[in-house]
Amino acid sequence: MSSNNDRKIILAALKNGYHLTEDALEILKRSEDPVRTLNMVIEHVKKADPSCIVLNAKLIEALVQQTTKPQESKPVHEHEEEPLICPEIQIIRYYPEDAIIEGHLEEFYRHFHSRYIKLRKILEERGIKFVPLSEIMRMRKDQDAIAAVMVLDKKDTEKALIFECEDPSANTTVFVPKKASDVFTKAEMVLVDCVVGMKLRKVDDTLLVQDIIQPDVPINQKHPSTGPDMYVCFISDIHIGSKNFRKDLFESFLDWINRSRDGEVKRTGYVVLCGDLVDGVGVYPGQEKELEVVSINEQFSMAAKFLSEIPERIELIYLPGNHEPVRKALPQPPVPEVYKKILESKRKITFISNPAKILIGNKLIYLYHGQSLDDLIQTLPNVSYSTLHESIGKILEVMLQVRHLAPCYGQNTPILPLDSDPLVIDDVPDILCTGHVHVAGVKSYKGVLLINSGCWQEQTSFQQSSGLKPTVGTAVLVNLADMSTKIKLFS
Ligand SMILES: [Fe+2]
Missing domain, CATH: 3.60.21.50 (Purple Acid Phosphatase; chain A, domain 2)
Known part of the structure; x- marks a missing residue:
């Protein structure tokens, strides 16, 4: 396929407000009508995950499979008479009694740092590139960038929600004006001590929140079992x-x-x-x-x-x-x-x-x-x-x-x-x-x-x-x- 066609697919995604990763583009190019498939995927994502802005390979692959290969439904009680064979449960995560905590400040620092790193990694899996807060604070007027921040405090004032945020590089205050209704709705659901992606724009000396991305879960892509009722x-x-x-x-x-x-x-x-x-x-x-x-x-x-x-x-x-x-x-x-x-x-x-x-x-x-x-x-x-x-x-x-x-x-x-x-x-x-x-x-x-x-x-x-x-x-x-x-x- 020519690069002109690549451009056509990328532009179709951008026109709808989505960023298409390179590997996602490759998967789309394998379908008969890539733009039509893309539009189908976008329609699905809009309903299933309104906060999603990045279409990556994993997502496209799952949705293309879902939309092109419908699951055959299993007749009810087909297996009812088969003997019930239950797999042994596997305990994947289990906490024993022996955790020792002494209450030092460093223990809390390490705990929250680990929370930040784990949740940031989940956000990064969505293909978002984050810029350190310290760089964002030095941005020129009207520039914007996305930071992965832990929310330290949230204040509700007459005109705006005000967040104290930090990442390993800096901490700062950001604002969500109440008149920005879409972002405000998302901002209301942001919880203190959580990690979110924030798209920030420098307006005069203030950082305004343009969008909020929760770590969230992707659509569960596992296929249902075909085994007997259990x-x-x-x-x-x-x-x-x-x-x-x-x-x-x-x-x-x-x-x-x-x-x-x-x-x-x-x-x-x-x-x-x-x-x-x-x-x-x-x-x-x-x-x-x-x-x-x-x-x-x-x-x-x-x-x-x-x-x-x-x-x-x-x-x-x-x-x-x-x-x-x-x-x-x-x-x-x-x-x-x-x-x-x-x-x-x-x-x-x-x-x-x-x-x-x-x-x-x-x-x-x-x-x-x-x-x-x-x-x-x-x-x-x-x-x-x-x-x-x-x-x-x-x-x-x-x-x-x-x-x-x-x-x-x-x-x-x-x-x-x-x-x-x-x-x-x-x-x-x-x-x-x-x-x-x-x-x-x-x-x-x-x-x-x-x-x-x-x-x-x-x-x-x-x-x-x-x-x-x-x-x-x-x-x-x-x-x-x-x-x-x-x-x-x-x-
Ligand atoms: Fe209870």
């Missing part, structure tokens, strides 16, 4: 020991999971318990008044009895939450040996940390109890506990967009300042499952399944005061074969 059942926040624990509903769940004739049950290979199995003791002031069982050992003994009713053939995976008797700061190790022994006296359990990354077959699953959801609810615009039923999916989307499980440091979520920030979402999961806020919800974002698995505890007095209406007695079933989901409500 379900994972996600539950969380059982709160055994609390006066508000709905024993009756949990017994209905146990009845269901023992119904060996039920097609879904027959093909369920895993139950994931995403934290707050027990209510714990001394978790918040005055908790003893809300406890039915005041001994933590007794709470675990009761839990062991309930969990022993989940059939042995189903693998049970358990991570702690904020009510478990483990370190409160993230990452939390699995529950201590003494409680493992009580639980394992009745059945085998796979104990993992919070958060953890596991692989089941080819599906990468991030499991996280979700303590930082409280921070996000208090920080994000238009979100509150009373509207969680509508917004829980949107909040989980933000975690993926900022590529961090607990982005806001120093609010409600204690975080251990480990040298390498373990809470960065450094690869693209197939599933992100959380609990903690007791509201069930499922959403798909760019091919990543976002789950909050509800609870088994009636509304608490704290939830009542904040207007939160929990979804009590819920389990989320995911079929790993086609990633279809179902929220099961028990009564």
Whole structure:
């Protein structure tokens, strides 16, 4: 193909506001009508990722495959009668008990530097070239450039949002005028302690933000499995020991999971318990008044009895939450040996940390109890506990967009300042499952399944005061074969 034709393709991308990388151009040139294919890709990207400005090879390849080779849909229940063979889970990331932090300033510096480097790398994978802030500050009037910055502070004033930002070369103040509506909408979603790309323009002596690029996830490019139906059942926040624990509903769940004739049950290979199995003791002031069982050992003994009713053939995976008797700061190790022994006296359990990354077959699953959801609810615009039923999916989307499980440091979520920030979402999961806020919800974002698995505890007095209406007695079933989901409500 002549260079004139290359130019035609590049210009077609530019005309739509996209930069085409060299390798992306090569892939487009292989198609019959490169400009038509490009337009098709742009139409898709506009809807799926409005913040995307760079079209790279990975993205084009995935979309070209998606648009030219439609997936053959698997007939429903085709494999229902095949024996269920469950792959052993692989624990990809796991945090043991032994992290030692002494509280020195250098530990925090190394932690945040590692967060910056990891998130900047994710941004760079999108083909963006960043200029150091120190150079941007010396730019001539009306020049612009993109910096990768960590946001140190955000102030909302009458006329503008004002950000204090830094990169390893400098720190500075930048402005987003409220009349710049597109950028302002993006700027509202920028969280302190997060890393974003900022396109900055020098206007007089001021740096104005022209665009904001979140690290975000690319469209999940993995192909669905073609294997037989295989379900994972996600539950969380059982709160055994609390006066508000709905024993009756949990017994209905146990009845269901023992119904060996039920097609879904027959093909369920895993139950994931995403934290707050027990209510714990001394978790918040005055908790003893809300406890039915005041001994933590007794709470675990009761839990062991309930969990022993989940059939042995189903693998049970358990991570702690904020009510478990483990370190409160993230990452939390699995529950201590003494409680493992009580639980394992009745059945085998796979104990993992919070958060953890596991692989089941080819599906990468991030499991996280979700303590930082409280921070996000208090920080994000238009979100509150009373509207969680509508917004829980949107909040989980933000975690993926900022590529961090607990982005806001120093609010409600204690975080251990480990040298390498373990809470960065450094690869693209197939599933992100959380609990903690007791509201069930499922959403798909760019091919990543976002789950909050509800609870088994009636509304608490704290939830009542904040207007939160929990979804009590819920389990989320995911079929790993086609990633279809179902929220099961028990009564
Ligand atoms: Fe909970």
